[in-house]
Amino acid sequence: MLASALAMDKVMSKHVFAQAGIASPAYVALRRGDQVDFTAVTSRLGPKTVVKPANEGSAIGVTISHTPDELPAAVEEAFRYDESVLVEQFVSGVEVTVGIIGNDELRVLPTLEIVPEHEFYDYDSKYIPGMSRHIIPARVSEEARAECQRLSLEAHSALGCRGMSRSDTIVDEAGRIWLLEVNTIPGMTATSLLPDAARADGLEFPALCDLLIELALEARR
Ligand SMILES: Nc1ncnc2c1ncn2[C@@H]1O[C@H](COP(=O)(O)OP(=O)(O)O)[C@@H](O)[C@H]1O
Ligand SMILES: [Mg+2]
CATH class of the missing domain: 3.30.1490.20 (ATP-grasp fold, A domain)
Known part of the structure; x- marks a missing residue:
């Protein structure tokens, strides 16, 4: 609850990221x-x-x-x-998002590069099929991928997320990574990012849903 409230507020999130030493624009x-x-x-x-x-x-x-x-x-x-x-x-570079699944033991999903048809990942890119491409793994260096995953884990923990989260980052031309935001209730539609990354990691959508329900029940116990 607190995690979602914190993450929903982009100014509050910035304070948490700064405290955790995570670079954000x-x-x-x-x-x-x-x-x-x-x-x-x-x-x-x-x-x-x-x-x-x-x-x-x-x-x-x-x-x-x-x-x-x-x-x-x-x-x-x-x-x-x-x-x-x-x-x-404005940070120019490759937009990479990383999903995390779990309560105590965390599963880090593969990096997913977002290539929007529009100038940035806007509303249409998010919800209209064909308005963005998802590339797994992201076309950045091996080190940058690992670093995106590490930062996403850190952000997940810093915010106290449970069950799942998805962190949006940008890898700039120098290979530096900037955290844009953490989504505690990431999109779960047919064009959404986390389900795609989960699928690439061997977790089909029905299994993903089962797992998320299990994790939510476990978190309440
Ligand atoms: N500082 C930035 N530099 C470059 N592009 C950005 C920046 N912030 C956001 N964007 C673009 O705008 C999109 C939406 O911004 P984001 O902070 O993730 O808000 P939302 O919660 O609406 O998804 C991002 O996915 C990215 O494409
Ligand atoms: Mg976003």
Whole structure:
């Protein structure tokens, strides 16, 4: 419960990640009604940023602001969904997601690279078949894959997740890994990521569902 509440709030998550020593993109947190100094935000984060409501999911209200002049509209859009908004430094690289399954003994799923048809992994990419490709394992170095898995495990534990989680990361050109977020209730649709990674690990969807139910019951005992 606390894990989901923490993970749902992208600003709160950032505090937990920082405490755990997990790198996450630089950001500025805004509250509705703040007098925003856009010049200061840009000089801190660089010209290209990603603006997100703190508490949404499915990329709802998320906008990439390519240049500083796009920033005010992007911020206004995010405030339609939440009174707390995050402006993040844009990190270019390969998007890699890692699923974790388990309560005490944790099973780390293979890395999955997301290749969206659109500019980023937006709502359509997530839910419309064919709008994104899933590549397993991710096309990054062996070391980067292992590091994505290690960081996802660490983030899972730092947030106190139970049962499952799925961490979204970006591997940049220098091979550095940035944690975007941890999903405590990852998508489980036909186009979703965790079921695909589980399948690649020998866990078909019905077996995955059985396992998750078992883990949820076990966690309550
Ligand atoms: N800092 C960033 N740099 C580059 N792309 C990003 C960044 N943050 C988010 N994105 C893109 O936006 C998508 C949605 O962002 P995310 O933080 O995962 O929110 P959501 O909870 O809506 O999935 C990501 O999957 C990624 O494609
Ligand atoms: Mg996400």
